[in-house]
Amino acid sequence: MSLQFGPDYVRAIAPYQSGKPISEVAREFGLDVARIVKLASNENPLGMPESARLAMLDAMADGARYPDANGFDLKAAISAKYAVPQEWITLGNGSNDILELAAHALLAPGQAAMYAQYSFVVYALATQAVGATAIVVPAQDFGHDLAAMSAAMTANTRLVFIANPNNPTGTFLSAAALEAFLASVPPEVVVVLDEAYNEYLAPEHQYDSIAWVRKYPNLLVSRTLSKAYGLAGLRVGFGIAQPVLTDILNRIRQPFNVNSLAQAAAVAALNDSAYLAETARLNRVGYEQFTQAFDALGLHYVPSFGNFVLVKVGEDEAAGARVNLALLKRGVIVRPVGNYGLPQWLRVSIGLPAENAVFLDALTQVLA
Numbered sequence: 001m002s003l004q005f006g007p008d009y010v011r012a013i014a015p016y017q018s019g020k021p022i023s024e025v026a027r028e029f030g031l032d033v034a035r036i037v038k039l040a041s042n043e044n045p046l047g048m049p050e051s052a053r054l055a056m057l058d059a060m061a062d063g064a065r066y067p068d069a070n071g072f073d074l075k076a077a078i079s080a081k082y083a084v085p086q087e088w089i090t091l092g093n094g095s096n097d098i099l100e101l102a103a104h105a106l107l108a109p110g111q112a113a114m115y116a117q118y119s120f121v122v123y124a125l126a127t128q129a130v131g132a133t134a135i136v137v138p139a140q141d142f143g144h145d146l147a148a149m150s151a152a153m154t155a156n157t158r159l160v161f162i163a164n165p166n167n168p169t170g171t172f173l174s175a176a177a178l179e180a181f182l183a184s185v186p187p188e189v190v191v192v193l194d195e196a197y198n199e200y201l202a203p204e205h206q207y208d209s210i211a212w213v214r215k216y217p218n219l220l221v222s223r224t225l226s227k228a229y230g231l232a233g234l235r236v237g238f239g240i241a242q243p244v245l246t247d248i249l250n251r252i253r254q255p256f257n258v259n260s261l262a263q264a265a266a267v268a269a270l271n272d273s274a275y276l277a278e279t280a281r282l283n284r285v286g287y288e289q290f291t292q293a294f295d296a297l298g299l300h301y302v303p304s305f306g307n308f309v310l311v312k313v314g315e316d317e318a319a320g321a322r323v324n325l326a327l328l329k330r331g332v333i334v335r336p337v338g339n340y341g342l343p344q345w346l347r348v349s350i351g352l353p354a355e356n357a358v359f360l361d362a363l364t365q366v367l368a
């Protein structure tokens, strides 16, 4: 028998495919780094907030010390912003960490996690890593079918992941639909409501998920500083839940999971409302730019509530991979989503207007 390590369920995990780094594309295709446009990972095209950069520089003075394991200042900032006690907050090394903590704390082999078809791949990875079973509920119009999810609940189900807005499709569930679902979920089943793109919602779509946390002890709301707050490289996210659930997550959290520079930058970013407003404005402008061009090219896209758009670039099963490669050769990095079961589609992050224009020009050439 050939040498192998780890349990079957770990060996069965397909590695996470991230957006290609700019430096890698430059090397592979012989391109100038400065000319490459990366619209692959839903990052904030404004670059990190200046307020966060300065706070980070300040925090460097203490680099020889361990970070505050309890993240007092950051929890204080979150606590003030969302009007929840600090005991309701779990800090994560990105919100990815929060999703994994939930899976590790709440699932075991023989139990099940539920999520929708075309939802964030980390839900599958975190579920597989603990040897739990996945209940994947078919999507409806590229989004969550909450009625089908309710119906698919089994006695072994312990965790439900819902992203709103959803990645990679950009779909949105209304507050009314979500709240009806929460009310229907058995109390021993934890719902992780992943709101990585919440800050991009237009005012008329905003809803108060923290009010639901006060009402439902089995709800964990997950947020990130990686998208609208512009700190993807620093890895900061957080969860908000009642203490009975927060306590369980913190028992398996690494004490120093969020480093001191990231904590300092996150406090500054959370309070930088000007940066957030500019982010939202640019995103609206970029969304118009994308969708007008897609309409002109006759391309189907899924209306998006996030900072990215899922667009169909061909009818055959190789279309996404083919167009992706042609774009890479022109120095444009987007995200193929064949691993999500969407081989005809590409997910494109909304960038600065000039970056969007480079992508749209390249796409027009490639499709011609």
Ligand SMILES: *Cc1c(COP(=O)(O)O)cnc(C)c1O
Residues within 6 Å of the ligand: 042, 093, 094, 095, 096, 097, 120, 163, 166, 167, 194, 196, 223, 224, 225, 226, 227, 232, 235, 236, 237
């Ligand atoms: C980007 C994203 C996250 C956030 O990842 P981080 O680990 O916080 O960088 C979480 N959930 C979804 C659905 C995402 O798209």
